[in-house]
Amino acid sequence: MPAHVETPKETLEVKLQSVKEENRTLRLMMETLSSKCRELQSYLQDINNAEQGGTKSHQSGSVLARPEFFIAQKPSQIFVKTHPKDNSLMVKDGYQWKKYGQKKATKDNPSPRAYFKCYLAPSCPVKKRVQRSIKDRSILVATYEGKHNHGVFRDLLKPSSSTETSNNLPMTIMPNDKATMNINLCLCNRTQTDIRTGDCATQQNDRSSNSRIKDCVSFLVKDPDFIIPLAEAIVHSIKSQSKQKQVSLNLNLGVLEPHV
């Protein structure tokens, strides 16, 4: 008895089914990422509101009490919330820094100030100063000078690094290029967890699909070619919020659609 031979039609249907499933997987992935982007935007909006609100929101601690980061008005500065007991001046932002000096105190701030040089690339001119906020000593203020002449995320892409970032969420701002800010999305130590739990909630009946989504997301967040345009899209969206009501992040993420 001859084995069943697939007709061209059946082959095409199988392929179509496969493509549809892949499409569905990618859609879910995109929704998850978009959700994270909205969350980030919403959080940044909170920060802006808090800063505009002055001391009122500061006292409430609704923003600062969260163990996360926020961006100052100046693009060359970032603030990083640390554990109150953590006295180190390390801000893990994805680059490798060599400390070359520290001042015990400065005129306007009694906290010690640390000086770092980027040494991801030998000729990289970027420097940063890290000092605790005078208002809230659990906040580190990192001031960046110069522009990186090399890629980013090398550190963050190491599998071990995400678990080693104990207190800070890695985040990088390219100080001299206001249009360019790179945010590593695996940076949110909780992101992968969120994705996992979110998927579980919505895809409880489809474990293999869930696993595939996780694999895809895991792969994508480690891909600078995906993350950097995504980060730029987020920044673009944030920047244009003041001019337009809201820029659809999905549109910005549309660069992925040809792969679907």
Added chain:
DNA sequence: CGAGTTTGACCGGCGC
């Protein structure tokens, strides 16, 4: 023992 960090000394800019 080498790489990374610490810390006091040094240098240059700035205001008086």
Added chain:
DNA sequence: GCGCCGGTCAAACTCG
């Protein structure tokens, strides 16, 4: 010119 201050250097130190 002097003193103050921020930034940098480099020797000593620490740690794996």
